[in-house]
Amino acid sequence: MLGFIIRRLLLVIPTLLGVAVAVFFLIRVMPGDVVVVKLRADGAQVTEETIQAERKRLGLDKPMIVQFKDYMVGLVTGDLGKSLWTGESVAKEIAVRFPVSLQVSIMASLIAVFIAVPLGTLSAVYRDTWIDNVIRVMAVSGLAIPGFWLGMLIILGLLAFFNWLPKIGYVSIFEDPVTNLSALIWPALSVGFRYAAVVTRMMRSALLEVMREDYIRTARAKGVYQSLVIRRHAIRNALLPVVTVIGLEFAFLIGGLVVTEQVFNLNGIGKLFVDASTRGDFTLIQGLVLLIAAIFVLVNLIVDVLYAFLDPRIRLN
């Protein structure tokens, strides 16, 4: 197991290097000049000379190959460069926002897992009964309703019923749990609902599949209680595809809360990504893409390790 983890971790390096190279060149194909947007978008009288001076200051006047060399050298030494928009280090820009997106993603995942696994199981066990129908309606609603729209409804609901909105600004959960949770529970619920719907559907279909297996029939034939059959034999096996979905959804959420973060005024990675793309802040986009690629690789590794834990037949080596 340890060897597998080390091998997979080592594979992360060429994967991220490949991503870095591809992103570096691909985003430079995009038209648009961050310096012009930065200095002229508000209508200021800025001369071409000033534009060129700022371009030079940011190193954008250098040939692309030189910029690439600088970028790769920085990357190898752990320096992601500086944001072309703020001049702040990319690592710092990301570090400020990352805890918000991470916490919302974790909370949404927890909401999804705690709702979806029991509901998906009930739905499969009571297949084609009113229980199954109610759960399926809920799941389909969750899939059909966009998270941001639900978020807007939540905000309007809070305003209409309580004339209240959570305070703007991130406070760490360790510093002030009440303020933290009162601000982040709403976006977590709005994206967690859709997330739960996906996992519920997956849990139901995976469990139905497993329930048709010979070993389930054998267990029943041996006289094992239905609840024990489900808990000990069925759920554990049905969880394999569910874990994959949970992992992928989680990784997606970290960088994918774009609209939800805007609806709830959250200062997260998704909002930063949109801002960086709109402005043409290449260095920041590169850093963000690398971060998200690293999260996907890491989450996949964790999912693989969980496979072995859930199903001892899977040998990771």
Next chain:
Amino acid sequence: MTRGVCFLVSTRNNRTALALMAATCLLTAPAIAQEPKKGGTLNFAVVAEPPGIDCHGVTTFAFAHPGRPHYSTLLKFAGDHSNLKITGDLAESFEQAKDGLTYTFKLHKNVTFHDGAPMTSADVKASYDRIINPPAGVISVRKALHEDIREIETPDDYTVVFKMKAVNASMLTHFASPWNCIYRAAKLKEDPQFPSKTVLGTGAFQFVEYKKGEVWIGKRYDGYFRPGRPYLDGFRALFVKSNAVATGIIGGQFDAEFRGRTPKERDQIMEGLKDKATLIQGPWISSLLFTFNNSRKPFDDVRVRQALSMAVDRWGGAQNMSKITMLKYVGGLTRPGYEYNLPEDELVKLPGYGRDIEKSRDEAKRLLKEAGVSNLKIKLVNRNVGEPYIPGGIFLIDQWRRIGVETEHSVLETKLFFDAMSAGNFDVLMEFISDFADDPSAQFDKFLTAEKSSQAASRHQDKRLDELFDKQARTIDVVERKKLTQQFEKLAITQSYSASLLWWERIIVLNKKVKGWENQANHFTGQDLTDVWLDE
């Protein structure tokens, strides 16, 4: 005290209409002098994020709103748009020589930086030197505007004398620029880039914290040189997306947003806050322009440009567009109401400003036919900024449709828009004017030749405009300058290289407890928060 005008606001929502009438009309009642109260923290929203924190290197309101309260400038604007004047900030008094070649400023003697160091003429000189001749690695975006300054003398610690190379009629405006913050000379000497890393000024508020993308916090500076100011204990500028402002004000997340809201948001906030809102509506030194690419046929033909301007019903459009957008006022190249602009009786004689729209459109069709382009097809390049660009573009397309012109609306992201602008990839470009002061030299910049101005997108070669521009910029006699600016305006409108669509209305809705803030007809000045207080 807050001033206002009773506006007749028509809306489909009667409750909102009543609330608006009540709020706006209340402001017209004789202002009962209310004694300002001390204390409290003002929470306000900022709908963009500043790219930096150095006044000399940034251009956006996203810095002016949270950053300006920390700094002072030599002069500043005081009053609201109806009685706006340039007054001293750090300058206790100032004098412009009759020949316009010398400006002398006497500084307040009790001014200290937030680190306790006294502010002297050396700090003013060092700050202006940095604007005029930025050291290596420092970006001074307004360097060109200060090129007429020959030298800065400091005869004593509290006197600064600016000697000019040539007369510059806009110089007092530049001295009152919200961007010309005064930095500490000793810190600049140690590190010329100091202001891009640290906020250290002489303003009414000390810097506390800036959490990127989230909040900027300032607290009262007890050593501020104006006795009894500021009233507030501090402020929190919250960075939010524009679409979250209305709900944020209603939900109590913040009390104000100082850039400007749309009529729809105004109605939403007024209905949400009911009697707890103050509505301030007025002019804005911002307008939409439609600029023709004069290097492309048929836009090199004045008949085509005039026809396309004459097709636009500005007077009718202003009435209707103002109900749904910020577009409200008909004007030429300077803000309607500004003392230099063309009187309405002269404006209506110029192409595109006639009151009889049917007659104008008939003439427009005739001109297009005469130019041989009766079935004209146009590509209008616009910014993907909701208000007021997109509705402005749609309005324009509809107006052109009425004279048989077919238009493709190409809406681009801001960075792609500027790419198209600099590469000349457009037939017509939806542009804008947005300045911190009524000043012909600033507002006329976009109507010049590309050789003269880096802001000019129209690619025309008419040197007459450049010459008139130079003349007015070098004339300090008010009457003479007014005459020259009106000549410029007439020529520019007649030639229509670039045409004004409509001027904007600035709509600010504050929580009623916010007092002492005034609309200076722009979203850059009037933000030092010195006189703002909370009635709570």
